[in-house]
Amino acid sequence: MEIIYLYDGSFEGFLCCIFDSYANREVPSDIVPEESASPTLFETRSVTADKSRADRVFRKVAVLSGEAARLLRRGFLTCLEHREIRLYQLVVKLLREGPGFLQNLADETLLPVLKAVRHMEGEAQLLRGFVRFSDYSGILGGEIEPKNHVLPLLRSHFCSRFPNEQFFIYDRTHREALFYTGGKAIITTLDRFEMAPPDETEASYRRLWKRFYDTIAIKERENPRCRQTQMPKRYWTTMTEFQSEKYFIPGRSSEISHPTGILPTV
Amino acid sequence: MELLEKLTILSDAAKYDAACTSSGVRRGYREGYVGNTSSSVAGCCHTFSADGRCVTLLKVLLTNRCVYDCKYCINRRSNDTKRAAFTPEELAELTIGFYRRNYIEGLFLSSGVLRSPDYTTELMIRALRILRETYRFNGYIHAKAIPGTSPELVERLGFLADRLSVNIELPSETGLKLLAPDKTKGAILAPMKQIQTRAVQGKEELAKYRHAPKFAPAGQSTQMIVGATQDSDLHILRLTQGLYDHYRLKRVFYSAYVPVVENTLLPSIDTKPPLLREHRLYQADWLLRFYGFRAEELLDEQTPDFNPLVDPKCSWALAHLDFFPVEINTADYETLLRVPGIGVVSAKRILVSRRAGHLQVEDLRKLGVVMKRAQYFLTCRGRMAEGLHFTPDSLLRNLVAAEQPALPGSEMEQLTLFGA
Numbered sequence: 087m088e089i090i091y092l093y094d095g096s097f098e099g100f101l102c103c104i105f106d107s108y109a110n111r112e113v114p115s116d117i118v119p120e121e122s123a124s125p126t127l128f129e130t131r132s133v134t135a136d137k138s139r140a141d142r143v144f145r146k147v148a149v150l151s152g153e154a155a156r157l158l159r160r161g162f163l164t165c166l167e168h169r170e171i172r173l174y175q176l177v178v179k180l181l182r183e184g185p186g187f188l189q190n191l192a193d194e195t196l197l198p199v200l201k202a203v204r205h206m207e208g209e210a211q212l213l214r215g216f217v218r219f220s221d222y223s224g225i226l227g228g229e230i231e232p233k234n235h236v237l238p239l240l241r242s243h244f245c246s247r248f249p250n251e252q253f254f255i256y257d258r259t260h261r262e263a264l265f266y267t268g269g270k271a272i273i274t275t276l277d278r279f280e281m282a283p284p285d286e287t288e289a290s291y292r293r294l295w296k297r298f299y300d301t302i303a304i305k306e307r308e309n310p311r312c313r314q315t316q317m318p319k320r321y322w323t324t325m326t327e328f329q330s331e332k333y334f335i336p337g338r339s340s341e342i343s344h345p346t347g348i349l350p351t352v
Numbered sequence: 353m354e355l356l357e358k359l360t361i362l363s364d365a366a367k368y369d370a371a372c373t374s375s376g377v378r379r380g381y382r383e384g385y386v387g388n389t390s391s392s393v394a395g396c397c398h399t400f401s402a403d404g405r406c407v408t409l410l411k412v413l414l415t416n417r418c419v420y421d422c423k424y425c426i427n428r429r430s431n432d433t434k435r436a437a438f439t440p441e442e443l444a445e446l447t448i449g450f451y452r453r454n455y456i457e458g459l460f461l462s463s464g465v466l467r468s469p470d471y472t473t474e475l476m477i478r479a480l481r482i483l484r485e486t487y488r489f490n491g492y493i494h495a496k497a498i499p500g501t502s503p504e505l506v507e508r509l510g511f512l513a514d515r516l517s518v519n520i521e522l523p524s525e526t527g528l529k530l531l532a533p534d535k536t537k538g539a540i541l542a543p544m545k546q547i548q549t550r551a552v553q554g555k556e557e558l559a560k561y562r563h564a565p566k567f568a569p570a571g572q573s574t575q576m577i578v579g580a581t582q583d584s585d586l587h588i589l590r591l592t593q594g595l596y597d598h599y600r601l602k603r604v605f606y607s608a609y610v611p612v613v614e615n616t617l618l619p620s621i622d623t624k625p626p627l628l629r630e631h632r633l634y635q636a637d638w639l640l641r642f643y644g645f646r647a648e649e650l651l652d653e654q655t656p657d658f659n660p661l662v663d664p665k666c667s668w669a670l671a672h673l674d675f676f677p678v679e680i681n682t683a684d685y686e687t688l689l690r691v692p693g694i695g696v697v698s699a700k701r702i703l704v705s706r707r708a709g710h711l712q713v714e715d716l717r718k719l720g721v722v723m724k725r726a727q728y729f730l731t732c733r734g735r736m737a738e739g740l741h742f743t744p745d746s747l748l749r750n751l752v753a754a755e756q757p758a759l760p761g762s763e764m765e766q767l768t769l770f771g772a
Contacts, residue, residue: 189708191701192715214390215398215408219453226452246381246388247491251452294359294446295455301363302411303401306610306625309760312404316397326455327399 088115088128093170095119097162099135100170101143104177106133117170147177151185157199163235166202173199210239212317217244217255218326220281220288226253229281229324237264237273245271256281258324283337292326292334299327353436355446361436365416365427366462368612369519369575370605374408374457374492376570377514387451387491389458389514395492396457409460409494410450414438414476418464422521422532424580426612427464437466440479448487458492458514459483469500473509480512492570497547499539506543507567510550515570515602518543520595523588527581530617547572548599571602578633579609579626580618584656589636589647596640606633627760632658639664642696643689666692666751669729673744676729677736681710692751693726713737724754 091106091114093099103117115128123130148155154176161173172195179187179195187193191200209232217240219226226248230236237257244253245266252267256279263276284292322328374395380388390396397406413427415437421429438446443461450456461479466472476495483489495513497506510516518540522528525537547568554567574595576588588606595601608625611618636658639645643665650664651657659667669676669692678691680702688699698720705711705719713732717723727737728747742750 186708189704190715191705192711192718193708197718211396215396215454215457217454221452228454243388248386248452249381250384250386290356291449291453294356295450295453297356297360298363298410298455299399299401299407301360302367302407303403303405304367304610305403307403307405307608307627309404310402313400313402316404316406317400325399326453 090115090123090126090128090130091117091133092120092123092130093117093133094135095121096135097159098137098140099133100162100173101140102135103133103170104143104174105136105139106131107174114171114174116168117174143177147180150180151188153188154180154185157196157203160203160206161199163238164202164206165233166198169199169202206234206236207239209234210236212321213240214243216317216321216325218324219253220284221291222282222288223285224252226251227256227281228254229256229258229279231258231320231323233259233320235260235262237262240264241271241273284333286336289334289336292329296327296334355442358436358438358442359412359446361434362412362414362416362438365433365464366411366413366460368426368607368610369411369460369462370405370607371494371517371573371575371603372406372408372411372460373573373603374494376602377492379490379569382490385488385490386448387458387489389490389492398454398456408457409492410447410456410458411460412438412443412462414440414443414461414463414472414479415466416464417466419467420465420532420534422534423613423615423617424521424531424577424609428613431613438479440475440482443479444482444487444489447483448489451489451491458489458494460494462496463498465498469498470502470505472498473501473505477505477508477512480509484512494570497543499535499543501543503543503546506546507550510547510568511565513568515573516543516547516568517573517575518547519575520591521575521577522581523576523578523583523591524581527583531580544572544574544595544599544601551600571600573601573603573605575605575607577609578606578630579623584651585629585633585636585658586647586651586653586656588633589640589651592637593640593647604637606630606637628660629658631760632660632664636664644686661752662748663692663755665690666725666755670744670748670751677731678729679734680716680730680732681706691726691729693722693724693729695720722754725751 089112091103093103100117103114107114120132144155147158157176158173161169166172175195176199188196213230213232213236217228217230219228237255240255241264244255249269254266255264256276257263261275261277262273263279264271264273374390375393377389395408397408399407401407416427417435417437418427418429426433447459451458461476463472463476466475480493480495493513494515494517495509497509497516497518499518520540521535522531528535528537550567551571554564557564558566578588592604595604608627608630609619610625611621611623614621636650639650640647650668658664662670675690678687685699685703688694688702689696701719702711705715711732713735716726727740728742
């Protein structure tokens, strides 16, 4: 009997799917967030998130293997297709066989998760460099368009880099934003967001950076393929040096909105 | 002069310096300061320029005015080029402006020699002090120590910078005499020695007092120009090894000579930069630093230059076929690293994974081993990859073909040996 679990899209909700599967002695054929579920012929079960149940599942995994707990937490943030069911299978295998198989890095249950997590960590490492901030009257703001939910991985780096600043990073793909102000950081969903045009100082820094970027390349060594391997084009959309002319022209003062309005108090 | 124009002149004049890394030091959050240094071992690239090089630091000269007349250098006194200079204040403000916008990881500050090495270094120190003290900048700084600077000033520079470097420029003394008559081997090596001695001393002080100020915590590096003189790869690699052994350098950089000037002592102006040669030297440099190879194993008097067709590790393997095949399930780490197609990461993964059970040939690709190179040199439980037949001759051909698509483009025409 095939059954599909629906959950609220949260990590806790997902952990509760694992709990329910054991409580009901059934194996879901897929686990999907309610909002992205399409009508199906299979039977479905809506799983409600419950913090204490989620904690029990996570603690059990963490006791068996710290590495498995890390993969579970991180794997959930990746863009791996059917990540929920793959992570579910990882936990099932862990509970059935113990943590020994985690040593075999070529294991077929482990490998896809491992690869997805490596991919995400690679993306986060690139973005630590590729994020571009603009200064809006003292508040730094930037946008990214990642494949994975990388904001949680960027948080500690940028908080330690700019401890005395106020900043935000908007994730266009997942419509989430990381806000940091007064020494505290939060990540929240943010459906609509648009960057304000730059003021004169900001526009001049953009021009300086673009000029530096264009000058630093050695013509005799030009190598577009190498550049693209190191820095895939999908990152270029939010990087200052690849924007069109308009980006470098200051907006009229009436257009330059003060973005403090969107900074929530934390 | 406008800031935009200054930046253009002074970054254009600095771009031939190959070193641009922000590695070697981890420094987190510091109360009241701006910035940290990358938590990643390899540093952090903020963009890649059109030539495919990582851009991590704001790489500029303080000034491109210079009293020296090194033949290969665009900033030499006799060259008719536009000159500019940042004021220390200007440069510090620009660095912070770039850093806050996350354009850069920090500053790479070099300079032409204005009046004298000491005078120039004092200007550099002033810029760095404004950055560190007024702006409370806690990010990465790489500073050039100019040969001929007095030891007291190098000392002060080292307490402001994370990494210092002195460029060797030309790999031999004859080359120096010919092309950089104002620089001597002694003047280059003296600050290198000083930096090394000071770093050792600093570690002792740090052991005694936890808050002792750190002297160039990310160590020192250097650069050599490849292809401006007749020096062989063997000569360059031996020199590199000596620098790692005796001067504890963190990195040696190679810079393929880009002709910027017509001079009878130099390769002609239409010479293409020897990118493939530079690439081979970097590959060999990696073998010295991470793979336990010695220069003498890779090259000798009979073959003083690298084979353009295969990488240095494959070359070594082909010359030592009796060392292979290596049994993946029992070989130690050092032996695994000798197999072409197995790197530091995949060797470590093999060590972990074989604890869980015997590895099969099919598992290796999943562990990140590059099988199109490695398959000829290994066995798993005594078995080679299925259906693999080769002779020493076809082996060479296959290895050449395996690397070819990834090589620097400009010299590929010479390499069509097996193409047609």
